[in-house]
Amino acid sequence: MTLFESPKFLVNQTGENLAELDRIIRDLFARYGGRRIVEVDPKTGDKIFKIVFGGELPTNTRHIVASAINDLRHALDQATCAAIEAITGNEPGLIYFPIAANPNDLEGRVGKFPPEIRDAFLGFQSYPTGEWYTGGNDLICDLSKAAQRKHRICCKIGGQVTRISGAGRADGGHISTRNGATAYLPPRWDITKNEMILGISGPEGHLNYDVDITFYVALYDAGPLTGAPAIASLSQLRTVVSDIVLSLEAETEHILCARS
Structure with missing residues (x-):
């Protein structure tokens, strides 16, 4: 077993988990979609016109997304430890992949790393983009913040309006209302309530207009990643983390070869 086998395993396993999540999502959306309902406010008698999603997310989706975020963060830490152990020949101790506030902070954090590998870590620019300096990697910083909420990360149904049209017309030029009904334009999907209010x-009263919605599974309670499409965001993170792990492995091999 090589020192980099474990972080590479976590990256590859994340890919398999995301493929399973994609199958779950495709099956869910093949069976369910938006459903129009009218609710009556018990206090006022007002009618609330809504669209709700007709199905529920399987419970294992939460485990998949939380595991993906945690495994990717662990992969960065494990690759960091592997590089330092290989270069120094000693156990690295409590060493983590550095997430910094800015370039100066990053230089300080890698100051305790072996000199040969410091430039590699500086090149990852693992700090947020800012105004007074160039570079930065917001995605890696978002991953780190999301991983801090590992016990709360879950999924919700997200929805995006792709077209609005009035009753009987496709140009969106007419909304049918009666007796003081108010249409909410544009309507917005409430990710916390799993619904979209069209009007009241x-x-x-009466309200009628057509809305086309594209549904997706979104990350929720995941820090800065909350609301982001789960598959697309986690796949992008996996690619970034994989590139870092492979880069550290290659740079470590180069350093060791140069010594021999």
Whole structure:
């Protein structure tokens, strides 16, 4: 077993987990979609016109996304330890992949690393983008912050309006209302309530307009990644982490070969 086998395993396993998540999502959306309902406010009698998603996310989706975020963060730490152990020949101790506030902070954090490998870590620019300096890697910083919420990360159904049209027309030029109904334009999907309110009216009111919605599974309670499409975001993170792990492995091999 090589020192880099474990972080590479975590990256590859994340890919398999995301493929399973994609199958779950495709099956969910093949069976369910948006459903229009009218709710009556018990206090006022007002009618609330809504679209809700007709199905529920399987419980294992939460485990998959939380594991993906944690495994990718662990892969960075394990690759860091592997590089330092290989270069020094000693156990690295409590060493983590450096996440910094800015370039100066990053230079300070890698100051305790072997000199030969410091430039590699500086090149990853693992700090947020800022105004007074160039570079930065917001995605890696977002991953780190999300991993800090590992016991709370879950998924929600997200929705994006792709088209609005009035009753009987496709140009969006007419919204059918009656008796003081108010249409919410543009309507917005509420990720916390799993619904979209189209409008509201009094007890005798009426509202009718058509909305096309594209549904997706979004990360939730995941720090700065909250609301982001789960598959796309985690796949992008996996690619970034994989590149870092492989880069550290290659640089470590180069350093060891140069010594021999």
